[in-house]
Amino acid sequence: MPHGPDSQATLHQRVTDAVGAVVEPDVELSLADLGLVRGVVVDADRAVVAVAELVPAGPWRDRLRAEVDAAARRAGAAQVRVDLVQLTDDQRVALRTRLQGPTKPTPEQAFSGARVLAISSGKGGVGKSSISVNVAVALARRGRRVALIDADVYGFSIPRMLGVDRRPAIVADLVIPPKAHGVSVVSVAFFATDEQSPIIWRGPMLHKALSQFVTDVHWAAPEYVLVDMPPGTGDVALTMSQLLPLSEVVVVTTPQPAAQKVAQRSAYMARKVNLTVTGVIENMSHFTGNDGERYELFGSGGGDLLAQQLDVPLLGKVPLVPALREGSDEGRPIVVTDPQSEGAAALDAVVDALLAHPPRRMRLPVVNVR
Ligand SMILES: Nc1ncnc2c1ncn2[C@@H]1O[C@H](COP(=O)(O)OP(=O)(O)OP(=O)(O)O)[C@@H](O)[C@H]1O
Ligand SMILES: [Mg+2]
The missing domain is CATH 3.30.300.130 (Fe-S cluster assembly (FSCA))
Structure with missing residues (x-):
């Protein structure tokens, strides 16, 4: 040359x-x-x-x-x-302004135009986090811009399930959410100094933490925001309704009637604080044996019954599949590792149903007046 x-x-x-x-x-x-x-x-x-x-x-x-x-x-x-x-401190401030604009967005502005879906249930262990992760990843695989907020401030499991092994970059107080499988994520886990000791959240602290998850994070206009809720009802739903009053609630339940009663309470709580209940997902619906036979290990009908009682659609039934749990443990969601499998197909059908059932309330884009 x-x-x-x-x-x-x-x-x-x-x-x-x-x-x-x-x-x-x-x-x-x-x-x-x-x-x-x-x-x-x-x-x-x-x-x-x-x-x-x-x-x-x-x-x-x-x-x-x-x-x-x-x-x-x-x-x-x-x-x-x-x-x-x-970067020097000045360069960091300049970069934050470049990313965020001159002023911090309000919660509504941060998620303007996005569908915010809070994945809830009355009790623990029904599969909220697994479903949040897989639905988020499935949406991202369809080319949607997806944010996932781990609002389970007591028992955060999202980073592990999504396979996020790093803390976010922070540019002059602006948090850059790490991305895994196409999904941007924040979790209390990123800010906890000691993962073993539970953080005792008082109301105002919880409110502040969740509002920072919305406004102090560089979300870059997602189309879908999934919020993995802690088990139970209470504080987090109230906070969500204050921060993002147009959020929708999706209730996860298991098939036995006892579970459905508990799940119903979380839906009532959601409605009490004026959140829309979009639908019900029944998880651990059945198990397909090697013989091809379907076993209803936890009974049946809970999801249908709950959907009827709440007058909302049943968005899908997700079977009990060991690969789903293994995928969660390894940070490799089943919709990525085995998209053709029975479990992944059921989760994909849940995504179809969500897209087919937009919220009943109109979401108007927020006009950002400068
Ligand atoms: N459809 C399924 N098939 C097999 N295992 C599942 C399924 N759904 C969830 N699990 C497993 O069940 C356990 C509980 O699921 P997960 O953590 O998603 O529930 P959760 O409702 O978020 O619980 P928590 O209330 O404690 O946050 C996990 O080990 C998960 O891998
Ligand atoms: Mg969970």
Whole structure:
């Protein structure tokens, strides 16, 4: 390759463009758009590239270095050195403003135009978190922009189920939610210093934490927001109704009539605080044996009965499948690992039903007047 002044200028430009086009994986904006390319120096066919990391020593460090290196080589540099640098405080504030705009959004603005679905149940262990994760991922796989909020502040399980192994980047107090399987997620787990000791939430603290999950996070206009609720009724539903009054509630129940009675209470609570109940999902409906026979291990009819009593549709019945639990334990949702399976197909049908039953109330886009 000739090394005249022109070709140097061109190589410099090519490397700058190529490196700038590398996409930051959580924010999903290019390094150029984020202003993270801090310098490119070209000498003959050597390039030295300085790139700023969003998180100091972040989880993407190796990947970022490799992608920047590869981009510079593709652009024509024979030798590449990548220097990772930190943003200054001023640069961080500038970046937050670039991402968030000059003012923090209200909760309504943060989720303007999104459907907010709170996955609830009267009691624990019926599969709220498993369903939240799989429905969120299934929606993302259909090309929708999906946010998942782990509002189970007492027993957060979402990061593990979704396979998120890193804490979010924080840019001048703005939280950049990590993404896994196409879903952006926040959880108290990211901010807990000790996962073993439960946090005792008092009402105002809970309200503050949940409102920060909405307004202090760079959600980037999701179309669907799934909220994994803690078991029971109470505080979180009330807070949700105050923060996001147009949220819908989806009630998860198991097939036995006793479970359905408890689930009914969470639906009544939701209605008491004026949230719309969109439908019911029956989980652990049946188990299909190796013989192809269906076994109704937990009885039957609970989901139908609850849907009837609440006068809402039954959005689907999800069978009991060991692969669903295993997937949750390993952070590999079944809708990703085995989308053709009976369990994944049932979850996909739940997504179809959700899309077919938009909320009964109109959601007007919020006009952001500046
Ligand atoms: N359809 C299913 N088939 C097999 N296992 C399931 C199914 N649904 C949930 N599980 C398993 O049951 C357990 C409880 O599920 P999950 O944690 O999703 O329930 P939850 O309602 O969110 O519980 P909690 O109230 O404690 O938050 C988990 O181990 C999960 O993997
Ligand atoms: Mg849960």
